[in-house]
Amino acid sequence: MSLKRCGKMGRILAAGVALAVGTLPLTAQQASAQQTRLQATTRHALDMTLVKPESVGFSTARLERLHALMQEAVDQKHLSGVVTILARHGKVVDYRAYGQRDMASGAPMTKDTIFRDYSMTKPVTGVAMMILYEQGKWLPSDPIAKYIPEFAHLKVFKGVDGDGKMVLVDPDHAPTMRELMTHTAGFSYGNGKTPADAMYGELHVRQSKNLQEMIERLAKIPLLYQPGKGWVYSMSMDIEGYIVEKLSGQTLPEFMRDQLFKPLGMRDAGFYVAADKRSRFAALYENSAEGKLIPDSTNGSSMGDFLTPPAMPSGGGGLTSTAEDYYRFAQMLAYEGELNGARILAPATVHLMASNHVPVELLTGQYSIGLQILRPGFGYGYNCAVVYDPPEANLPEGKGTFFWDGAAGTWFWVDPTNDIVFVGMIQRMHGGSPNVEYLSRNVVYQALVDPAK
Numbered sequence: 226m227s228l229k230r231c232g233k234m235g236r237i238l239a240a241g242v243a244l245a246v247g248t249l250p251l252t253a254q255q256a257s258a259q260q261t262r263l264q265a266t267t268r269h270a271l272d273m274t275l276v277k278p279e280s281v282g283f284s285t286a287r288l289e290r291l292h293a294l295m296q297e298a299v300d301q302k303h304l305s306g307v308v309t310i311l312a313r314h315g316k317v318v319d320y321r322a323y324g325q326r327d328m329a330s331g332a333p334m335t336k337d338t339i340f341r342d343y344s345m346t347k348p349v350t351g352v353a354m355m356i357l358y359e360q361g362k363w364l365p366s367d368p369i370a371k372y373i374p375e376f377a378h379l380k381v382f383k384g385v386d387g388d389g390k391m392v393l394v395d396p397d398h399a400p401t402m403r404e405l406m407t408h409t410a411g412f413s414y415g416n417g418k419t420p421a422d423a424m425y426g427e428l429h430v431r432q433s434k435n436l437q438e439m440i441e442r443l444a445k446i447p448l449l450y451q452p453g454k455g456w457v458y459s460m461s462m463d464i465e466g467y468i469v470e471k472l473s474g475q476t477l478p479e480f481m482r483d484q485l486f487k488p489l490g491m492r493d494a495g496f497y498v499a500a501d502k503r504s505r506f507a508a509l510y511e512n513s514a515e516g517k518l519i520p521d522s523t524n525g526s527s528m529g530d531f532l533t534p535p536a537m538p539s540g541g542g543g544l545t546s547t548a549e550d551y552y553r554f555a556q557m558l559a560y561e562g563e564l565n566g567a568r569i570l571a572p573a574t575v576h577l578m579a580s581n582h583v584p585v586e587l588l589t590g591q592y593s594i595g596l597q598i599l600r601p602g603f604g605y606g607y608n609c610a611v612v613y614d615p616p617e618a619n620l621p622e623g624k625g626t627f628f629w630d631g632a633a634g635t636w637f638w639v640d641p642t643n644d645i646v647f648v649g650m651i652q653r654m655h656g657g658s659p660n661v662e663y664l665s666r667n668v669v670y671q672a673l674v675d676p677a678k
Contacts, residue, residue, distance in 0.1 A: 268563065269315065269560040269564050269566070270565055270566075271315075271490070271553060271556065271564055272316070273317055273320070273549065274317070275317055275319070275320060276316045277318075278319070279675075280318075281313040281314050281318060281678060282313065282673055282674065282676055282678035283318050283319075283672050283673055283674070283675075284672050284673075284674045287668075287672035287674065288318070288319055288672045290668040290671065290672065291309070291319065291665065291668045291669060291672065292321065294659070294661065294664055294665065294668055295307045295309060296323055297659075299323045299325075302517070303518065303653075303657065303658060303659060304324060304518070304634075304651050304661070305324055305325050305326070305327070305328045305334075305507075305508065305518060305651075305652065305653075306322065306323055306324030306326055306334030306507070306652075307321075307322070307323045307324060307651050308322045308323075308335075308336060308338060308340075308547075308548040308648075308649070308650045309548070309647070309648065309649045309650075309665070310548055310549065310552045310646075310647065310648045311645070311646075311647050311669060312556065312646045312647075313644055313645050313673075315556060315559070315560065315644075320336065322336050322338070326338050326505070326507045327507070327508040328508065328510075329508065329520075334507075335505070336547070336548065336549065337493070337505055337549075338505055338506075338547060339493055339498055339502060339505050339507065339545050339546065340507050340545060340547070340548070340633070340635055340650045340651075340652060341507075341531060341545055341631070341633050341635075342544040342545060342551065342631050343542040343632040343633055343635065344541065344629060344631045345544070345551065345630060345631040345635050345636070346462070346539065346540060346543055346544040346631075347462045347541055347542075347608045348558075348609045348629050349481065349544060350462045350465050350466055350469070350477075350541070350608060351406065351462070351465075351578055351607045351608025351609060352485065352554075352558075352569065352570065352578070353465075353469050353477075353480060353481055353484065353485065353540075354406065354465050354469060354607070354608070355574050355577075355578050355607065356484055356569065356570065357468075357469065357472050357473065359570065359571065359574055362472045363468075364402065365401065365402050365406070365582075366402070366403065367402045368399035368400070368401055369399070369401065369404075369410065369464070370399055372402075372468050372471060372472065373440060373444075373464070373467070373468065373471075375441060375443075376400070376443075377399075378444075379396060379411075379447065379448055380394065380395065380396075380447040380448070381411065381449075381451055381452075382420070382421040382448065382449055382450070385420065391420050391421065393447050396411075396448065396451060396452055397452070398452060398453075399452070400448065400452035401452070403582060404452050404453055405465065406461065406465065406582075406607040406608055407456075407582045407583055407605050407606070407607065408456050408457060408458055408459050408461055408605065409452065409453050409455065409584075410452050410459075411448025411449050411450050411457075412443070412448065412457070412459035412460050412461050412464070413425065413449050413457045413458075413459045413460070414431075414458060414459055414460055415430065417449065417457070421446060421447050421448075422449070424445070424446045424447075425446065425460075428442040428445060428446065430442045430443060430446070430460070433537050434536055435536050435537050436463075436467040436470060436537055437467075438537075439460075439467070439537060440464070440467055443464070453584065455587070456583060456587050456592035457592070458594035460541060461541070462540045462541035462608060463539055463540050465608075466538060466541070467540075477496075477538045477540060478495065478496045478538050482495070484569070485554070485569065486550075488564075488567035489553045489557055489564055489567060489569070490553055490565065491546060491550040491553050492550065493505075493545075493546060493547045493550055494545070494546040494550040494551075494554075495544070495545060496531075496534065496535050496538050496539075496543045496544060497531050497532060497533055497534050497535065497545070498531050498545055503532070505547075506531075506545075507650075507652045508520065508652065509521040509654065510652060510653050510654065511523070511655055512655065512656075512657040516657070516658070518653065521654050528542065528632075529543075542631070542632065547650075548648050548649075551637060551648050551650075552637075552646065555646045555648060556646050557569055558575055558627075558639050559639045559641065559644065559646045561575050561576075562574060562575045578607040578609070578627075579606050579607075579625065579627040579639075579641075580606050580611060580613070581604030581611045581613045582606055582607065588600055588602075588603065595630075595656060596662070596663065600618060601614065601618070602614035602615065602616070602617030602618030603620070608629075609628060609629050610627065610628055610629055611625070611626070611627045612624070612625070612626040612627070612628075613625065620666065621666055621670040621671075622645075622666060622670065623640045623641065623642025623645070624642050625640075626638055626641070626642070627639055630662055632654060632655070633651065633652045633654050634649075634651040634652065634654075634656070634657075634661070635649065635651065636648075636661075636662040636665075637649070638666070643676055645669070645673075649661065649662065649665055
């Protein structure tokens with residue numbers, strides 16, 4: 226037999242042996258490895274199929290109060306439309322759309338409607354920062370100026386002199402990353418009445434052509450107070466967006482797309498609504514002086530129209546998403562950093578982000594933004610509010626609940642004690658009645674009749 230023929234026969238025999246081995250029962254080690262791979266793809270799997278509320282401790286009858294609350298707000302024209310999602314133990318027990326996406330056209334609200342998240346962008350930016358924290362890129366105790374040299378010589382506003390000029394002093398310590406992520410560094414949105422606040426408008430900080438120009442303009446404005454000695458809702462998370470870009474080498478939209486939106490399946494989340502999706506984009510409304518719902522007249526010029534990619538992507542308020550997109554993000558946090566086998570953060574990192582980091586001496590009720598009042602039992606973590614003592618805060622949720630909301634009324638919370646996630650989406654600027662964000666808490670928890678289940 227020729228060598229060529231021998232070689233061919235050998236290959237045939239080898240292939241037969243391989244085929245035979247492939248049909249043999251798996252060894253214990255192989256079976257274990259296969260099971261591990263299977264578990265990795267199904268661990269903390271997302272399933273939007275509705276389950277019977279009683280299967281996870283809720284009362285079907287009592288959840289009708291949630292439906293009635295939302296429907297009445299729509300029927301009375303306080304809201305154009307709403308989408309809500311309620312889940313427990315990762316199982317969706319309630320998912321409904323109410324009213325209209327656009328009152329002028331009569332287009333109905335649908336579950337795939339796209340909303341402006343506004344400040345609900347902040348927790349997403351917080352997770353982006355924590356991803357970089359896990360990569361060893363920064364520490365909470367680091368001075369912000371370590372990453373933004375332009376902030377190395379910030380001054381602190383200390384009132385005005387007899388001539389009405391600002392009195393500026395050096396900071397007692399350089400503002401830190403921890404203070405940046407808790408709104409205690411001294412920045413603001415420029416909404417106050419001090420000369421330092423006025424500079425935000427005079428320098429057109431929020432109209433900067435890009436994030437670098439935003440930083441350069443902010444560097445000219447004094448801090449409102451000594452770092453760590455106050456709490457003012459601020460552009461801190463927009464500054465974080467700049468830091469994400471600097472530490473990652475990607476734009477903020479690219480980083481969020483690659484590290485969050487794609488792994489979590491947030492298909493419609495982004496910093497603008499593409500042309501082929503605009504038919505699903507909710508109309509924006511506000512309350513008139515008479516309390517009637519009218520088309521929004523102010524936001525388009527001040528916060529953008531979300532129809533084109535932004536030159537200055539806002540880590541503080543630039544995202545749009547569907548309710549389900551945001552639910553995926555929130556459920557990932559409820560699952561301690563993982564969803565559908567995609568590990569975004571370690572459990573310890575989620576716990577760090579969702580713990581109060583505001584000094585107790587500031588939790589007196591004197592600091593707030595809208596309805597979110599820092600007080601005993603109610604603090605602020607990294608880019609989200611934290612209820613660390615519900616009875617003291619006079620709230621029904623479980624200990625450790627963390628949450629935030631947006632300027633157009635979107636809201637969410639994650640309750641790790643009761644393993645509840647809730648997402649609510651509306652598009653009404655500047656608050657108004659009824660306060661569905663907090664009323665929804667009451668009607669959700671009154672329906673949790675078997676919390677041990």
